[in-house]
Amino acid sequence: MISKLLKKQQLMNYKKYLLMCLFVIGICFGEAKAQKLDGVFGGAQLYTTPFNGMQISYFSVYFRADGTYTDNMKSRTWRTDVTGKYSISGGAVHFVYKKDNETYKINSSGNLESTQGIRHTLYKMKAITSIPAGAFERKSASSSGGIGTNMPYVGAFSSDFLFFDGKGNFSADRSSVVGVMGEVATGGSIGGKFSNDKSTAGTYKLSPGEITLSFNNGKVDKHSLFYSPPAEQDMIVMDGDFYFRKDKDELVKERPNRSVKKSTGSSSTTTSNNSASSDAGVSAGELLTKLRATYGGAAIDKVNTVKETSTITGNMQATAITDIAARKFRLEIRQNGQLLMVKQAAGVDSWQWVKGAKSALSEKDKTDMELSLYQGVMGLHKNLNNYFSTATVAKSKGDNMVTFLVNGNKVIYLIDAGGNIKANAYSVGGAANYSVYRNFVAKGGITYPSVTESSDGKNKLTVTTNNIEFNPVLTADTWKTP
Structure with a gap:
């Protein structure tokens, strides 16, 4: 009898021990699972x-x-x-x-x-097998100023739309650059390039974490796609771009001239807009004419080369040299008279020199320098203003925002109600930069800003022009490596 009781007690102890082990293992396993996301x-x-x-x-x-x-x-x-x-x-x-x-x-x-x-x-986010019918608008912004500041609103802003009927048909519309890929039958394109505010349409198929878009012109492309339901954010994220749901009333109010029809094998979205469209009551061409009259368009047209010396925030000095016809650019940075850095963009022969070491110039820096031609008063030059003349115009807090793309990179002019240039903004690879102009002065029939405040959203620089030469003679020595 005692022997049976001992065995029973041992069995109970063993079960308790086993349960304790399982409990500990469960805790450890649960902790291990909690250490990872998926x-x-x-x-x-x-x-x-x-x-x-x-x-x-x-x-x-x-x-x-x-x-x-x-x-x-x-x-x-x-x-x-x-x-x-x-x-x-x-x-x-x-x-x-x-x-x-x-x-x-x-x-x-x-x-x-x-x-x-x-x-x-x-x-x-959730990987989904169906998209609820509706319109989704992409919102992205990079801006300065705002409530409590005297700075003008400057930024790179895009408002793009994706329409889904919930039955496998879609249309994509954009006022700038849409985050979907594919050729447009009319000759434009979407996905990093400008398509003159045209729309495109087709069918779509979903698989876990992805969407395949089949455009009406035969182009097929695949993208990552995730969804956040109405209880949370009510949006889709495609290729990392965020599209928020827009209700019907908002769309009618914002885009009264646009309608969406079911895809039938050809472009299914109709629009009254064009490449020179304007929501501001004035066209880009009209603004360009006024700006050229204000800043000396006839004199600007005669400029072939420019050399500008300036002081940058603190004790830095800069010399910028531009050859418009040759599309060559050079920037020299000095501190207390000592040369620290040179950046030169000249097609395939683009390089930078930093304290004695020469290396290739990054594509971003090269593009930054090239885009300088299409900003400020030089952007009004008759050989450079073709992008401006066909730009879109929209109102921004009483100002006119002129937007166009140069080789897929967005450039913005902010022009006040009096027809004066207040600022420029541009973006390369999604990174926004902006410049605010002050203290305009005149030389050789050209009016230009003597003070420019520039920022990439994190760092701010004030550049004060000390001297500017229009049409200086540039020689081979001008472009040589230090």
């Missing part, structure tokens, strides 16, 4: 600009269970691309985004809440 998270990050305005950055991140992540959802190989590794500790995820260390708390809903800066949430 999915796409997206949201809006807010921060202040050097102009004391607000800037918003929409971004998405794909976290994998293996501890890696990518923030480049535009890539065709986003499923395998690796930006870096993330870690989870104390209920928070840690990773690097654009060189900044980021920490987000994982909340009870599985979304990520910011722990620094202005509070915001990254929502876990």
Whole structure:
């Protein structure tokens, strides 16, 4: 009898031990699972600009269970691309985004809440097998100024639309650049290039995390696609671009002349807009004529070369040399008279020199320098203003915003009600830069700003022109390596 009781007690102890082991294993396993994320998270990050305005950055991140992540959802190989590794500790995820260390708390809903800066949430997106019928508008902005500042509103802004009928048909419309790829039958294109505000349409198919768009001209393209339902953000994220749902009343109010029809094998969206369209009551051509009269268009047309010397914030000096016809640009930076850096863009022969070391000039820097031709008063030159003359015009807080693209890169003029240039903005690869002009002076029949405040959204520079020469003689020595 005692023996049976002992065996029974041993069996009970063994079961308790086994249950304890399973409990511990369960805790460990649950903890291990909690240490990894698996999915796409997206949201809006807010921060202040050097102009004391607000800037918003929409971004998405794909976290994998293996501890890696990518923030480049535009890539065709986003499923395998690796930006870096993330870690989870104390209920928070840690990773690097654009060189900044980021920490987000994982909340009870599985979304990520910011722990620094202005509070915001990254929502876990869903891979879907159907898209609810409706219109989605892409919102992106990079701007200065705003409430509480005297700075003009300057920025690179686009408002693009995607229409889905919920039955496999779509149409894409944009006032600038739409985040979808494909040739347009009318000769324009979408996906990094301007199509003169034309629309395109076709059919779509969904697979987990992706959408395949089949355009009416036969072009087929695939994109990453995720969705956040109405209870959260009510948006789709395609190739990392954020499209928010627009209701019918909003669309009618904003776009009364536009209608959408079901795809029938040819372009199914009709529009009354064209490449020189205007919501401001004035065309780009009319504004160009006024600006040329104000700033000396006849004298500007005679300029072939320019040499400008200026002082940059602090004790830096800059010399900028431009050959308009040859499309050659050179920028020299000095400090206390000592040459520190030279950047030169001249087609394939583009380079930079920094403290004795010469290397290739980056494509972004090259494009930045080339775009300078299409801004400020030089952008009014008869050999350079063809983009301006066919631009779109929209109202912006009482000013006229003139927008056009140069080789796929957006350029904006901000012109006040009196017909004066207030500022320029441009973007290369989605990164916005803007310049505000002050203290206009006249020389040789040309009126130009003597003070320019420039910013890339993070850093601000004030450039004061000390001297400018129109049509200086440029020799081979002008372009030589230091």
